[in-house]
Amino acid sequence: MTLLHLAILVISLAGFAALALATERHAEHLLGRLPAPQWRLLARVAGWLLLAVSLALGIAYLGSGVGITLWLGWLTIAALALVFAFPKWPLRPVDHARPARPAKAAKPGAAAEMPVAPRRTARRWLAAALLAAVPLVYLLALQATPIAPLLRADAFAGQVGPWSFRLADRDHDVPKLVAMDIPMKSYQVRFCEDCDAQIRAAYLKVNKPRSLRAAGIVLQGTRWDRNVDIQLPANTTAGSSLWLTVVGKDGEMHQAQVRLADVSPATVAWFQQREAKPEAGPAAPQGAIERPSQ
Numbered sequence: 001m002t003l004l005h006l007a008i009l010v011i012s013l014a015g016f017a018a019l020a021l022a023t024e025r026h027a028e029h030l031l032g033r034l035p036a037p038q039w040r041l042l043a044r045v046a047g048w049l050l051l052a053v054s055l056a057l058g059i060a061y062l063g064s065g066v067g068i069t070l071w072l073g074w075l076t077i078a079a080l081a082l083v084f085a086f087p088k089w090p091l092r093p094v095d096h097a098r099p100a101r102p103a104k105a106a107k108p109g110a111a112a113e114m115p116v117a118p119r120r121t122a123r124r125w126l127a128a129a130l131l132a133a134v135p136l137v138y139l140l141a142l143q144a145t146p147i148a149p150l151l152r153a154d155a156f157a158g159q160v161g162p163w164s165f166r167l168a169d170r171d172h173d174v175p176k177l178v179a180m181d182i183p184m185k186s187y188q189v190r191f192c193e194d195c196d197a198q199i200r201a202a203y204l205k206v207n208k209p210r211s212l213r214a215a216g217i218v219l220q221g222t223r224w225d226r227n228v229d230i231q232l233p234a235n236t237t238a239g240s241s242l243w244l245t246v247v248g249k250d251g252e253m254h255q256a257q258v259r260l261a262d263v264s265p266a267t268v269a270w271f272q273q274r275e276a277k278p279e280a281g282p283a284a285p286q287g288a289i290e291r292p293s294q
């Protein structure tokens with residue numbers, strides 16, 4: 001995930017730098033000379049392509065909502081970095097000193113004006129503080145954003161037939177008990193982008209299905225991230241496995257086995273604790289008198 005953030009930031013910086021080279025003023029500022037028009041056109045095209053690549057990278061890994069927000073945040077930080085770096089650029093042209101304007105003669109009876117230098121300095125410090133607060137607030141908000149289940153390090157990557165997939169527990173919590181104390185668990189599955197067009201349906205269940213009719217619960221969604229809530233049998237153990245059954249549009253069925261402990265270790269530990277917990281016997285009624293044995 002850190003590499004993803006770094007890649008978006010670096011590509012955005014490169015895109016902004018290319019767009020700066022496409023303008024006459026900033027190109028001369030960065031290179032110390034004015035490049036040819038065809039080079040500036042090439043820089044403009046490359047800049048927009050780099051920004052589009054950084055946007056596509058965020059959407060591909062985090063989805064449209066979080067991906068676009070992440071992209072805009074790193075764009076802001078990249079722009080601020082260039083704003084502070086441009087004045088210190090070593091190849092920038094030397095600014096010729098302008099002659100000082102003659103001071104205006106004070107009108108008789110006019111009140112003395114307040115000096116503006118301290119006021120301008122205070123405004124600059126305030127603007128610098130606000131600019132520095134923008135990336136700090138963004139990084140704090142980014143830190144609080146949860147990582148998508150399929151992007152976590154514990155997501156399982158495997159192969160089912162000709163298709164690759166990723167399988168992840170939606171959360172790290174223990175199973176949720178529904179009616180009649182039935183444990184339920186939620187999972188997410190993502191197939192490769194080219195695989196989605198070849199898949200008719202996908203199913204998930206604990207223990208190997210005996211037939212396609214008993215393949216389990218069908219995954220919701222026709223492409224990209226698919227979700228499913230499955231029932232966990234009472235005899236689930238550390239050796240139990242999740243079985244992913246995928247039916248292609250050609251009618252062929254393929255299956256893949258994933259150890260439950262590799263995907264949901266908290267669920268396995270919960271079943272082990274539940275099995276080891278001694279069952280309390282029926283309590284003796286209060287006030288009962290034991291009869292002596294004869």
